Amino acid sequence: MQISKRKVEDAYQKNARYYDLAVKVLYPLIGLKINRYRKKAIEYLNLKPGDCVVDLGCGTGLAFPLIIDKIGPGGKLIGVDISSEMLSVAADRVNSAHWKNVELIHSDIEQYNIPSGINGVISTGVFGYLTEREKLLKNISESLVEGASVVIVDGKRPQKWPSFLFRLFVTLSSPYGLTETYFDNSTPELVSRLFNNVTFEDIYGGLIYISSGEKHD
Numbered sequence: 001m002q003i004s005k006r007k008v009e010d011a012y013q014k015n016a017r018y019y020d021l022a023v024k025v026l027y028p029l030i031g032l033k034i035n036r037y038r039k040k041a042i043e044y045l046n047l048k049p050g051d052c053v054v055d056l057g058c059g060t061g062l063a064f065p066l067i068i069d070k071i072g073p074g075g076k077l078i079g080v081d082i083s084s085e086m087l088s089v090a091a092d093r094v095n096s097a098h099w100k101n102v103e104l105i106h107s108d109i110e111q112y113n114i115p116s117g118i119n120g121v122i123s124t125g126v127f128g129y130l131t132e133r134e135k136l137l138k139n140i141s142e143s144l145v146e147g148a149s150v151v152i153v154d155g156k157r158p159q160k161w162p163s164f165l166f167r168l169f170v171t172l173s174s175p176y177g178l179t180e181t182y183f184d185n186s187t188p189e190l191v192s193r194l195f196n197n198v199t200f201e202d203i204y205g206g207l208i209y210i211s212s213g214e215k216h217d
Helices: 005-030 034-044 064-071 084-097 133-143 163-176 187-194
Strands: 052-056 076-081 102-106 118-124 144-155 196-203 208-214
Touching: 005 034, 005 084, 005 163, 034 064, 034 118, 034 144, 034 196, 034 208, 052 064, 052 133, 064 076, 064 084, 076 084, 084 102, 118 133, 133 144, 133 187, 144 187, 187 196, 187 208
Parallel strands: 052 076, 052 118, 076 102, 118 144
Antiparallel strands: 144 208, 196 208
């Protein structure tokens, strides 16, 4: 059963201050290196100095340093998230780094109207929560300049995992609103249909994937 957006928002509101600890310390203990996956995903965007990038479901801004390193002070980064508490942590990160080219937007990403002229869109650990994935991907496509890319890092049901191990992972991740349904979605197929030069990579034993695609001519 699909978890409601209200419950997802509540989960991240409650756990925002512990999110970075989970990603940087707890998940690596079981070999789940999300920041490494983010770094690999950002490489798919082929960013250059001065580019404008949107991070959908930016959370606490863990991808921000990696993106800023690519686009430089002349670029722009827009971070969008449904949780005001996660954005508060992201704002602290932005202020501590003295970045002047980051805009944070509190919004449901499925309702956010992405501006035109975007050079790249990234989304990490979000699409499994969504109900209108195709609509959002079309919104992304319309916002991108020709040849620009979208990259999605998310979860899928692992075919080679024992069922008990998968259920255990879901249980451990439940504080962030994950259910088994989260891992059953057709996002990669939608990317393949709506974008060109699509790539797909399985990681972490098939539980995580990175999918990218370029805007149609």
